[in-house]
Amino acid sequence: MIRNQISSGISLLTLAIIFIATASTTHADTEYRKAMAKAVRNTANRVLPSVVAIEIVGTVQGAAGEIEQDAPTSGVIVDADGFVIASSIVVSKTAASILVVLSDGSRHAAKVVARDYHRDLVLLKIETTKKLTAVDFPEKLDLRIGKTTVAVGRFGNGASPIISRGVLSGVERLDGIALQTDARVSPAFYGGPLMDLYGNVLGILIPAVAGGAGSDPTGWYDSGIAFAIPSDVIQSKLDRLKSGTDIKRGLIGIASKTKDPYDDGTGISAVRKRSPAESAGIKAGDEVIEIAGRKVKRHQEIKQALGRFDAGESIRIKLRRDGKEIDVTTQLAETIPPLQPQRLGVLAREQTRENEQVGVIVDGVLPETPADGKIEAGDELLKFGDAKISSLNALRSLLMSAEPETAVEVTISRAGTEQQIKITPSTITGPLLKQVPPAWSNEQKTAEWYTEEIKLPDAGNSAAFLATKPENSLPDQGLLVLLLNPSEGSPIDVLAKWRDAAVETGVAICAVAPEDTRRWQPKEINAIGNFAAAVMKKTTVNPMAVAVAAPGAISGTGAEAADSMALAVAVSQSATFAGVSVSPATRSPAMRVKENNPSSSLQVLLPVSSEKELPRWSVSIQQAGYPVVRGGETDARTLLNWVRSLQAF
Numbered sequence: 001m002i003r004n005q006i007s008s009g010i011s012l013l014t015l016a017i018i019f020i021a022t023a024s025t026t027h028a029d030t031e032y033r034k035a036m037a038k039a040v041r042n043t044a045n046r047v048l049p050s051v052v053a054i055e056i057v058g059t060v061q062g063a064a065g066e067i068e069q070d071a072p073t074s075g076v077i078v079d080a081d082g083f084v085i086a087s088s089i090v091v092s093k094t095a096a097s098i099l100v101v102l103s104d105g106s107r108h109a110a111k112v113v114a115r116d117y118h119r120d121l122v123l124l125k126i127e128t129t130k131k132l133t134a135v136d137f138p139e140k141l142d143l144r145i146g147k148t149t150v151a152v153g154r155f156g157n158g159a160s161p162i163i164s165r166g167v168l169s170g171v172e173r174l175d176g177i178a179l180q181t182d183a184r185v186s187p188a189f190y191g192g193p194l195m196d197l198y199g200n201v202l203g204i205l206i207p208a209v210a211g212g213a214g215s216d217p218t219g220w221y222d223s224g225i226a227f228a229i230p231s232d233v234i235q236s237k238l239d240r241l242k243s244g245t246d247i248k249r250g251l252i253g254i255a256s257k258t259k260d261p262y263d264d265g266t267g268i269s270a271v272r273k274r275s276p277a278e279s280a281g282i283k284a285g286d287e288v289i290e291i292a293g294r295k296v297k298r299h300q301e302i303k304q305a306l307g308r309f310d311a312g313e314s315i316r317i318k319l320r321r322d323g324k325e326i327d328v329t330t331q332l333a334e335t336i337p338p339l340q341p342q343r344l345g346v347l348a349r350e351q352t353r354e355n356e357q358v359g360v361i362v363d364g365v366l367p368e369t370p371a372d373g374k375i376e377a378g379d380e381l382l383k384f385g386d387a388k389i390s391s392l393n394a395l396r397s398l399l400m401s402a403e404p405e406t407a408v409e410v411t412i413s414r415a416g417t418e419q420q421i422k423i424t425p426s427t428i429t430g431p432l433l434k435q436v437p438p439a440w441s442n443e444q445k446t447a448e449w450y451t452e453e454i455k456l457p458d459a460g461n462s463a464a465f466l467a468t469k470p471e472n473s474l475p476d477q478g479l480l481v482l483l484l485n486p487s488e489g490s491p492i493d494v495l496a497k498w499r500d501a502a503v504e505t506g507v508a509i510c511a512v513a514p515e516d517t518r519r520w521q522p523k524e525i526n527a528i529g530n531f532a533a534a535v536m537k538k539t540t541v542n543p544m545a546v547a548v549a550a551p552g553a554i555s556g557t558g559a560e561a562a563d564s565m566a567l568a569v570a571v572s573q574s575a576t577f578a579g580v581s582v583s584p585a586t587r588s589p590a591m592r593v594k595e596n597n598p599s600s601s602l603q604v605l606l607p608v609s610s611e612k613e614l615p616r617w618s619v620s621i622q623q624a625g626y627p628v629v630r631g632g633e634t635d636a637r638t639l640l641n642w643v644r645s646l647q648a649f
Helices: 002-050 231-242 299-306 392-400 440-446 491-505 522-538 561-572 617-623 636-645
Strands: 051-057 073-079 083-087 097-101 107-116 121-126 148-155 160-172 178-181 193-196 201-206 226-230 254-256 268-271 287-291 314-321 324-331 346-352 358-365 380-384 408-414 417-423 449-454 463-468 478-483 507-512 546-549 579-581 603-606 628-630
Touching (some): 002 051, 002 073, 002 148, 002 193, 051 148, 073 148, 083 201, 083 231, 107 231, 121 231, 201 231, 254 392, 268 392, 287 299, 346 392, 380 392, 449 491, 449 522, 463 491, 478 561, 491 636, 522 546, 522 561, 546 636, 561 579, 579 636, 603 617, 617 628
Parallel strands (some): 478 546, 546 579, 579 603, 603 628
Antiparallel strands (some): 051 073, 073 083, 083 121, 107 121, 148 193, 160 178, 178 226, 193 201, 201 226, 287 314, 314 324, 346 358, 380 408, 463 507
């Protein structure tokens, strides 16, 4: 009994200690929350006199969306003379007027002074006799990752303050131009300041999508990913904007040897014609050592180093060429003649020699292409003009950057003997090449195909794929990710209809349905790329023959939600997808189309026969360097043969 009493006493004492500890922890947590809330309010109050609401009145309406319905956004007074910095969404559509709402609720008509297209900012000017309080930008920024950040804006008719707290989660994002925070912001915050708890303005919030492109960036709000332009950069650009001068991103015109910009190495595989790089004497094969005094070790670091510079600014670049270091200076350009991707018509692979150098070997030639009758299977491709062909990616970059309709001397090695062949590559844009190597028509007869459902832990989509089994996968098998329209049916049922065409052409198919049976959502864009990667782990796929499409890619099929989604996925994830095919009646998603990347090019296939049938949005696509291919009467087999042919150079 005594033992039981002691045991009971210990249990009661343990419970008491636990209760006291829990109560203490709860009390400490409550006190912390109160202190943090107070600090956040104090931080916001320091800048609120400079934060304004901006109303866009009388825009041309488009698809339903918060910003497109004239919802207010924010801005910051940067000069007591009436200059206000805001985000680009205030000029994303033609408006009857732009009104700046001050903290006292008064409204003032604003005019656009200048735009910074590089950073999604716009400078406005209002005329008023009221005393304005300009924001105080810090002389030096403390940008330690993990520090608390506070996003501040104004919303509603009364320009009420809105606040969101997070942490600084990244710097030099969006190719070097932006800070990243996990504060949850809506479009009403854009143009408002991002602060630290000391009241310092770290930057101005902008609408942006990771990677710099994608669907309408205002559709990504409240995602836990937000971007801001650093305040020191804004200060350095203000005088230029006040003078009425627009700012554009500076272009240099080089292509990476690697498809992944995060790979080690800064080798240049190609130089764009009539670009700053060409005028400075930069050549294919050079390695970049420094950009404006900043050392770089991979191409992503080159992008980040260039991010602070604009068109018209000169930079010094240190290169390594044939073992020697050289310095060049060039002025960045606002535009470079658009890419017009070219094609030889060869299928090739990389082969490592005994000296560990990589050789590019021809496996086949597409009928009725420039290489037909001039290049043979077994040839090794050595040079394209003066540039060495050091990898498949280098060859693709050279063809992407080649001068259209211009003969080039291609050096090959055939049976151990070098020889030069004059070839005029053909432009990819135009009618679809429907001839495929004869071997492709026979090899898949012996392959065993299977269908399997596939789940991803971070995606609610139902999906399934049809592919060859790993033990007998086809060489250079293609992959099509087929996005289904809402309520179209199960992926397994859809794949059954595509099976014969997939087996005949040698292209695996992954069918993906939207999470919501009513629509596709911007948050699903990344999931589509993840489904492609998951299938590529289960069967052998040539990574250069991966495409995304919607049912509208087939002639006679109307455009639906999946078509717009496929287009947004392809443009925002061109590192994964080499092609996209949709209906010509596709409603183009509101997206910032970044220029086609020579090292990860993207083709667009439309089921049309003539240029007159091309949609209006295809013009901007081609201007950005994306070849648009006319498929004519396109059925499932035509579409899948095109997917597999994407691997051709």
